Amino acid sequence: xxxxxxxxxxxxxxxxxxxxxxxxxxxxIIGNAKKEIKADRSKVYFSISEMKVNNYxxxxxxxxxxxxxxxxxxxxxxxxxxxxxxxxxxxxxxxYNRLKLKxxxxxxxxxxxxxxxxxxxxxxxxxxxxxxxxxTDSNLETExxxxxxxxxxxxxxxxCVGINKKVGKILNVEVKEAGFSSxxxxxxxxxxxxxxKVTITFKLID
Amino acid sequence: xxxFAILILLLTVTSTNAQNITLRVLGKSTYVxxxxxxxxxxxxxxxxxxxxxxxxxxxxxxxxxNKLASINESITNGKKRFRIExxxxxxFDRLLMICNDLKIKVDKVYYKLPVHRFEDEDGxxxxxxxxxxxxxxxIANNLKYKVVDILNIDDDTTYADPxxxxxxxxxERGQLLVKLLQLLGGGNSLHxxxxxxxxxxxGYDIWVTYKLRKL
Numbered sequence: 001x002x003x004x005x006x007x008x009x010x011x012x013x014x015x016x017x018x019x020x021x022x023x024x025x026x027x028x029i030i031g032n033a034k035k036e037i038k039a040d041r042s043k044v045y046f047s048i049s050e051m052k053v054n055n056y057x058x059x060x061x062x063x064x065x066x067x068x069x070x071x072x073x074x075x076x077x078x079x080x081x082x083x084x085x086x087x088x089x090x091x092x093x094x095x096y097n098r099l100k101l102k103x104x105x106x107x108x109x110x111x112x113x114x115x116x117x118x119x120x121x122x123x124x125x126x127x128x129x130x131x132x133x134x135x136t137d138s139n140l141e142t143e144x145x146x147x148x149x150x151x152x153x154x155x156x157x158x159x160c161v162g163i164n165k166k167v168g169k170i171l172n173v174e175v176k177e178a179g180f181s182s183x184x185x186x187x188x189x190x191x192x193x194x195x196x197k198v199t200i201t202f203k204l205i206d
Numbered sequence: 207x208x209x210f211a212i213l214i215l216l217l218t219v220t221s222t223n224a225q226n227i228t229l230r231v232l233g234k235s236t237y238v239x240x241x242x243x244x245x246x247x248x249x250x251x252x253x254x255x256x257x258x259x260x261x262x263x264x265x266x267x268x269x270x271x272n273k274l275a276s277i278n279e280s281i282t283n284g285k286k287r288f289r290i291e292x293x294x295x296x297x298f299d300r301l302l303m304i305c306n307d308l309k310i311k312v313d314k315v316y317y318k319l320p321v322h323r324f325e326d327e328d329g330x331x332x333x334x335x336x337x338x339x340x341x342x343x344x345i346a347n348n349l350k351y352k353v354v355d356i357l358n359i360d361d362d363t364t365y366a367d368p369x370x371x372x373x374x375x376x377x378e379r380g381q382l383l384v385k386l387l388q389l390l391g392g393g394n395s396l397h398x399x400x401x402x403x404x405x406x407x408x409g410y411d412i413w414v415t416y417k418l419r420k421l
Contacts, residue, residue, distance in 0.1 A: 023228055023417065027359040032324045034397060114276075117285075120252065151324050155361075158328035159335060163356055176362075193397045199362050206355075 025204040026171060027160065031152025033144040033196045039131030041107055043186065044116055045089055048072055049101035051123045061122075065100040068123030079115045081106060107132065110190070133185040133192065141178065144196035149173075152200040160204070168203025228357060229345060230415045232366050233338025235330045239406040241317035244298040245291040247277065248305060249313050255286065257308055264304050265290065270297050291318060317404045322396050330410035335359065338414040351418035360413035 048069050054060035073083050089103040108116070117126065156167045177197035185192075250257055262274055274288040292298045305312050339353070346353050365375060374380040395406070 023357050023415075025357060027361075029359075029361040032327075034324075118252070154325070155328050155331055159331055159359060162332050162335065165356065195397070204356070204358060 026201050027156050027165075027167065027204045028172075028199060028201040029152040029156045029159075030176065031148035031150070031155070031198045031200060033147035033151060034193050035140065035144060036191050037133060037140075037194050039110065039133050039187070039190045039192075040135045041132040042110055042113055042190075043105055043107050043130040043132055044113070044126060045103065045105045045128040045130070046072075046124060046126045047101055047103050049099045049123045049125075052099065063122045065102075065123070068121060069102075071121045072119070072124050075119045075121065076106075076116075079112055081108060081112070103127070130186045130188060131190045133187065140194065141196070144194065145175070145178075145198065148196045148198040149200060152198060156200075156202050166205040168205040170200055170202055172199075172201040174199040225420045226354075227351065227418050228415055229342055229353075229418050230413060231338040231341045231345070232363065233334040233336070233341065233412045233414055235333035235337055235410045237326075237330050237408050237410070239320055239322070239408070241319050241401070241404040243291045243293040243318040244295070245289060245316050245318050245400070246301065246305070246312050247287055247289050247314040247316070248274075248310050249285050249287045250310070251285060257310055258286070258288065261304065261308060261310060264308070265301060268297060268300055268304075270301060287313065316400045316402060319399050319401050319406045321399060322406070327410060330408075331361070331412055334410045334412040335414060338412060339416075342414070342416045342418075346416070346418045349418070350421050352421055353416045354419045355417040357415040357417050360415075363411040363413060366411055366413065 048065065050065040050068065051060070051063040053062050073086075076083075076086070085106050085108075086104050087106070089105045113129070153167070160167050175196075175198050177195060248261070258274060270290070270292050272291050274290055277287040277289055290301060292301055302312070302315075304310075342353050373383055375384060395401070396408070
């Protein structure tokens, strides 16, 4: 008899604890933070090709690939870019294009971008520009995570005020989105927004 | 006797608890952010840079204070691109007419939306919570129950969409699919301020669990 009562009590306690799990008191909030980051360098993709005389343009001449290449190197050296800085780029080229053409890229300071865009040479064409984010600020992740936690706390308080509850201690923190890495990033935009998302569970107090 | 008393107490607590049920509701709110300014991007060939001076002088003579701002993005040989922004619609219309008269190529016309502020989401979260409470009251009333308390609030509504009901999120395949969906959703326009639309629409969802008591 005594044993059966013990079993019954244990069963009841167990069922009550299961019920308690579905009625946990908490407020889980997503905290966000963002910061605009500026690129520190750029990657300019360009092509150099030979040029054939244009029958519709009296001023046009034949330009050999070598001549176009040398002229580009000469213009680049005027703005401080050495021939060694020019790297081959494996870009798809049009199969129907019979002209001798090669694709290259250079990594350069942002100050040089305008100077490069001002270069006008027959056979030289800028094909793409990418921005490089190589300087990773070691404090940025900390800064954004603290901002995101602050954002979650503020939002939790704002919600609780409206329902006459209080935000209690933190029960759990989960980083949902950070995207920080030591790798150099490349982007089409000269400014990007770095975001940080964290989920914080607070105790909900009456 | 002591054991019997404990047993009675436990049975009473359990039976009282049985009178209560929980209800979880997804509250929703929507918001719209409106463009503050209109803008254009114009481009000039290197041989027509005199037009920039002409355009600059003309727009300042009609009262547009903003100057032509040079753009470095997507540089191309022999072309210069500029951005001009104006918040008066009348002046913006006149700006477009001036570009047409001066035969200036307008590459893009855009709306400048306000920067999304996370602080503004507090109000949307409260509206979503109120929406959940309204829904909970309607459901409780129909079930002959009364909403007595809020047990928990969950801002993480990632899997709230009915689309996820058919995905086993715990499985390897499910995780892969979720990852793919996150990647596809990476083009979030929340922080973009340049848009082809004059508004930015958004929504705020929140899960709220209520304690209901039998009437």
